[in-house]
Amino acid sequence: MFTGIIEDLGTIDKLVKEGGNLHITVRASVTNELKIDQSVAHNGVCLTVVGIDGNTYTVTVIQETLEKTNLGFLKSKDFVNIERAMKLGDRLDGHIVQGHVDQTAKCISIVEADGSWVFTFEYDKNLNNITIEKGSITVNGVSLTVVNSQLNRFSVAIIPYTFNHTTFKNLKVDDTVNLEFDVIGKYVTRLNELRS
Structure with missing residues (x-):
């Protein structure tokens, strides 16, 4: 974990x-x-x-x-x-991440926002993964909060510390990133599929 x-x-x-x-x-x-x-x-x-x-x-x-x-x-x-891997008993500063990538996405936009950056990613909706507004997402291993959640795309706002201390500073439009969707959301989605 x-x-x-x-x-x-x-x-x-x-x-x-x-x-x-x-x-x-x-x-x-x-x-x-x-x-x-x-x-x-x-x-x-x-x-x-x-x-x-x-x-x-x-x-x-x-x-x-x-x-x-x-x-x-x-x-x-x-x-x-x-x-x-996290140690039991430590603070959980991000969210629960398994290290199991669900799919990749393409960076489709990077906008500088007066001291921060907004990165937008697009992914294949046919794999049935979802984001929710203000939910958690992991992009290249970085725990982030979803903004502008849509059917097959979402954005994340990156503060200067995260930008400077991760690979976000090297990320370009059209680059491929790893996505791990929120584990709770994955279980809810799967339960709904089984009920259908």
């Missing part, structure tokens, strides 16, 4: 393809606190640490995850949002 509060910006050090898998080596300031077999979210995707070498660590991404997330688009020197 995660909270969507980003701890670090990792830098992609190396990418190695092996069959359908991709081994990603990340340079991050939290590396010295990691251990093998620990879960770490990368742009909101929960991955297992399989190797540690100095100030870099390696995770393995399987083909299914590559197909459903934006991790397959990563290049050497790219940044990723890093969050370690």
